[in-house]
Amino acid sequence: MKVSLLKISFVLLIVGMIWISLIFNETEKIHDSVLLKQSNSIEVKSELSGADIGYYKLYMPEFAGEGVFVQILDTGDNVIEEQRIHTKMAVGYFNFNENGVYTVRITNIKWL
16 A cells, blocks of 8 residues: 555644644643723733743734833842833733742823
């Protein structure tokens, strides 16, 4: 019986999809939804360990042209990263190098 290269590639594709889904199923997922009123702020705390790159994804489904100001605070409440966001969705990255609780502070501002 002759097995075609196409059949082998389909089998490898399916095995790869199952393997990737099992890997990503084991990761920790944190998701939160908050209604932020004008001139208010919210803080989200995450415990990070080691030295690595952290990230946050901010999505504003009812974006009306107003922006938010995002600050990343380390374990001693020092600002290690800050950014103004004025788009519907944004992803920000930051470096951390010690174990502890890091804070993401999001403040609602109105762009003039």
